[in-house]
Each structure stands twice: as structure tokens, then as C-alpha cells.
Amino acid sequence: MKSWPSPSIPNLPGRAPRVLVRDTATGSQLPAAQGDTATVYVCGITPYDATHMGHAATYVTFDLLGRVLRDSGVAVSFVQNITDIDDPLLERAARDGLDWRDLAVREIDLFREDMQALAVIAPDAYLGAVECIPGFIAPIEALVARGAAYPVAASDARLEGACDYYFDVTSDPTFGSVGHYDDATMLALSAERGGDPDRAGKRGPLDPLLWRAARIGEPEWDGASLGPGRPGWHIECACIAMDRLGIPIDVQGGGSDLIFPHHEMSASHAKVLAQEETFARAYVHQGMVGLDGEKMSKSKGNLVLVSALRRSGTDPMAIRLALLEHHHLDDWMWTDEVLEQGVQRLRRWREALAAGRGPDADQTVREIRVALAEDLDSPRALAAVDRWACRALRDGGTDPDASRLLRSAVDALLGIRL
Ligand code: 5CA
Ligand code: ZN
Numbered sequence: 001m002k003s004w005p006s007p008s009i010p011n012l013p014g015r016a017p018r019v020l021v022r023d024t025a026t027g028s029q030l031p032a033a034q035g036d037t038a039t040v041y042v043c044g045i046t047p048y049d050a051t052h053m054g055h056a057a058t059y060v061t062f063d064l065l066g067r068v069l070r071d072s073g074v075a076v077s078f079v080q081n082i083t084d085i086d087d088p089l090l091e092r093a094a095r096d097g098l099d100w101r102d103l104a105v106r107e108i109d110l111f112r113e114d115m116q117a118l119a120v121i122a123p124d125a126y127l128g129a130v131e132c133i134p135g136f137i138a139p140i141e142a143l144v145a146r147g148a149a150y151p152v153a154a155s156d157a158r159l160e161g162a163c164d165y166y167f168d169v170t171s172d173p174t175f176g177s178v179g180h181y182d183d184a185t186m187l188a189l190s191a192e193r194g195g196d197p198d199r200a201g202k203r204g205p206l207d208p209l210l211w212r213a214a215r216i217g218e219p220e221w222d223g224a225s226l227g228p229g230r231p232g233w234h235i236e237c238a239c240i241a242m243d244r245l246g247i248p249i250d251v252q253g254g255g256s257d258l259i260f261p262h263h264e265m266s267a268s269h270a271k272v273l274a275q276e277e278t279f280a281r282a283y284v285h286q287g288m289v290g291l292d293g294e295k296m297s298k299s300k301g302n303l304v305l306v307s308a309l310r311r312s313g314t315d316p317m318a319i320r321l322a323l324l325e326h327h328h329l330d331d332w333m334w335t336d337e338v339l340e341q342g343v344q345r346l347r348r349w350r351e352a353l354a355a356g357r358g359p360d361a362d363q364t365v366r367e368i369r370v371a372l373a374e375d376l377d378s379p380r381a382l383a384a385v386d387r388w389a390c391r392a393l394r395d396g397g398t399d400p401d402a403s404r405l406l407r408s409a410v411d412a413l414l415g416i417r418l
Pocket of ligand 1: 043044045046047053054055057058081082083237253254255256257258286287288289290295296297
């Protein structure tokens with residue numbers, strides 16, 4: 001799948017320290033890279049509605065991670081998927097009288113524009129589930145052959161005798177090690193987030209769908225021994241990550257709504273398939289962004305859209321600053337004031353640079369680097385730039401190089417073009 005043009009990133013003198021991130025599975029801060037190249041997989045959109053502030057927060061967070069890793073001297077191999085076939089996409093297309101493919105194309109196009117406007121570095125591989133389906137079949141068949149997956153009769157399938165295939169979570173002895181939730185919580189989250197705990201014939205209620213036999217009126221693909229059908233959600237990310245990055249990967253990323261079942265299940269699929277104990281060395285999760293007291297979500301419809309703000313003339317850099325004002329581990333509410341703060345901060349920073357000369361910026365650049373390398377502490381990094389801007393506006397300064405360095409560092413490390 002075509003991605004979007006990446007922003008150019010200025011070179012800076014010096015380096016960020018080793019980057020640490022908080023790993024959801026262990027609760028500790030761990031290195032985001034083991035070697036010279038970090039392998040990062042970030043779960044992409046389900047393209048049935050436009051990019052909202054929650055999505056934007058997630059992708060800006062992982063963009064920061066990519067920026068500070070590169071600045072620390074580590075190359076980044078970055079893969080992102082698009083869930084361009086799944087129930088919510090089909091349901092929305094049916095509701096709006098659209099072909100599901102047209103809906104997906106429209107929303108993916110808009111997402112690309114939003115990401116480009118927000119100066120998010122494009123993934124090295126941007127892959128739709130649909131284009132990858134042939135690569136999911138053999139792994140599902142392998143799970144069946146190993147006894148880790150099993151058929152469940154699908155009486156409403158297009159073909160008589162057809163079966164859906166499910167993953168047996170007990171085949172992974174480490175199942176539960178990403179989220180550490182108790183059974184009741186996992187059951188509730190599974191029901192809420194795309195699972196089907198009440199489906200008759202499953203070995204266990206949490207077992208997730210791997211392959212859905214073709215139904216009349218639904219899109220279908222050749223599934224070889226599985227029969228025609230379409231893939232489940234978690235196997236998509238497991239297969240794409242394994243195929244493109246090899247496991248263990250360094251970082252599995254997404255919003256905290258993906259901890260369970262999605263990241264737990266993809267990790268289990270991949271671990272059983274590769275006979276590996278580790279899928280990701282670190283699971284990094286962006287807190288939920290909400291609106292009016294509730295999680296912002298396409299299904300609830302309580303959305304503030306990046307594209308709508310752009311259309312109304314808001315500078316995307318102000319949106320990015322509004323997002324960076326919050327630590328990625330925190331849940332927070334989008335309000336007009338949050339955006340206004342971003343607008344004001346952008347104005348102040350631009351004013352401070354307008355003279356073309358400023359006070360020494362070396363210490364400020366060090367502070368930005370240290371803040372980002374310590375679990376992407378963007379509020380602390382913004383505060384360091386605020387202090388520089390304050391000094392520049394209050395005392396002026398004589399050094400054009402300092403101004404230039406500050407501008408490049410804010411661009412390279414924070415993705416803010418001033
Ligand atoms: N296609 C799947 C992942 S494989 C999916 O979750 N798509 S999504 O469109 O629903 O979400 C895209 C990304 O935005 C995911 O990483 C998700 O965790 C994140 N996200 C969704 N809503 C919010 C929110 N309110 N706040 C923060 N992040 C969010
Ligand atoms: Zn995913």
C-alpha cells in the first residue's frame with residue numbers, strides 16, 4: 001500500500017542518550033532497541049471513519065519514538081498495517097450504502113493527508129490486510145496442524161459444511177502475559193472489542209477467530225484447506241509483523257485499547273507459530289484521548305477530526321503541540337482549551353525565533369533529548385523549549401547559530417516546523 005511522503009529531518013550535532021520506554025507487560029522501563037536497528041510495529045487504522053485526535057495522539061507518539069531513536073544513532077525499521085477488512089468496515093459501508101472498498105480507499109487517503117500534515121514519518125512498509133491475505137493462510141494452517149487452532153461449524157456459511165477457525169489460547173503457556181488481566185476482565189473486554197465469547201462450539205470463550213468461512217453478501221478470499229473466507233483481526237498483525245520484521249520485535253505499539261484482546265492475541269499467535277517465548281521486547285501503549293468524559297471512538301461518534309480542524313484553518317503544528325502537551329501514558333480529554341494552548345505555544349515559539357538570534361540553545365537541546373529518551377516525556381521537552389523561548393523574548397540574544405540550532409532540534413526531535 002502506498003504510504004505518504006515523509007518529512008525531511010534536519011541533522012543535529014550530538015546524540016540523544018539510549019532510549020527507554022515503559023513496557024506494559026512488565027511495567028518497567030526497557031531499552032526501545034537492542035541493536036543498531038529497532039524493529040517497530042504500530043497497529044494502524046481500521047479505515048471506516050476519519051482520523052480523530054486519539055488516532056493522531058497514537059501516531060504522533062510513535063513518531064516521537066522513531067525520531068528520538070534515530071537521533072540516538074539507531075536505525076528504525078517501521079511497519080504499520082491497515083485493517084482494511086473487518087466487521088466494523090463492512091457494517092459502516094452497509095449503513096452508508098457504500099462499497100466497503102471505496103469507503104476504505106477514501107479514509108486511507110484522508111489518513112495519509114492527516115499524517116503528512118502532522119509531520120509523521122511514514123512507515124517503511126505500510127500494508128493493508130487485504131493485500132497480505134495470501135500470507136495468512138499457511139500460518140493458520142500451521143496452527144491447525146499443531147492443534148493450536150480448530151474448526152467450528154458455521155451453519156450460516158455460504159458453503160454447506162464450512163467451518164470458521166479459532167485459536168486455542170491454552171496452546172500458549174504465556175497467554176495473559178501482555179495485559180495480566182483476570183478472567184472476568186478478559187471476558188468483558190473480549191465481548192466489547194470484537195471477540196465472541198458466547199459463540200457455541202468454541203473450546204474456550206476467549207478463543208479468537210482466525211478465519212471466517214464465507215457468508216453470502218460478504219467479501220471472501222481463497223483459503224486453501226480452510227475454505228473460502230476472510231481473516232480474523234489478530235492474525236493479521238501477527239503475520240505482518242513476523243513476515244516483515246521477524247520476531248522478537250523491539251516494540252509493539254498502539255493505543256491502550258489494544259492491550260486486550262488484540263496485542264495479547266497477536267502475541268500468542270506469533271509465539272506459538274514461531275515457537276518463541278517473546279513476540280515483542282516492549283509493548284508501548286498510548287493512553288486514551290476522550291471527548292466530553294468518554295473515550296473518543298468511531299463507534300460512539302464523539303469525534304474531533306484532524307481533517308475538520310485543518311479545513312477550518314488550524315495550523316497542524318498547533319494540533320501536534322496540543323497532542324505533545326500530554327504524556328503518552330496518560331488518558332486525557334480533548335477540549336478547546338487544549339488546542340488553544342497549542343496555538344499559543346506555536347505563536348510564542350515563532351515569535352522567539354523571529355529575531356533570528358537567540359540565547360544559547362545547547363542546554364535546551366540536551367534537555368529535549370533526555371526528556372524524550374526517558375519514555376517519551378514530551379511535556380518535559382516542551383517545557384524546555386518554553387524556557388528557551390521565554391529567555392529569547394525577555395532577554396533577546398545575539399547568537400544566530402543558537403536560533404538555528406533550536407529551530408532544527410524542535411523540527412528533528414519534536415516534529416514541529418517553526
Ligand atoms: N486497526 C486496528 C489496529 S490493528 C485499530 O485499532 N484501528 S483503529 O482505527 O480503531 O485505531 C487506530 C489506532 O488508534 C490504534 O492504535 C488504536 O489503539 C488507537 N486509538 C483509537 N482510539 C483512540 C483514542 N481514543 N485515544 C488514543 N488512541 C486511540
Ligand atoms: Zn494491530
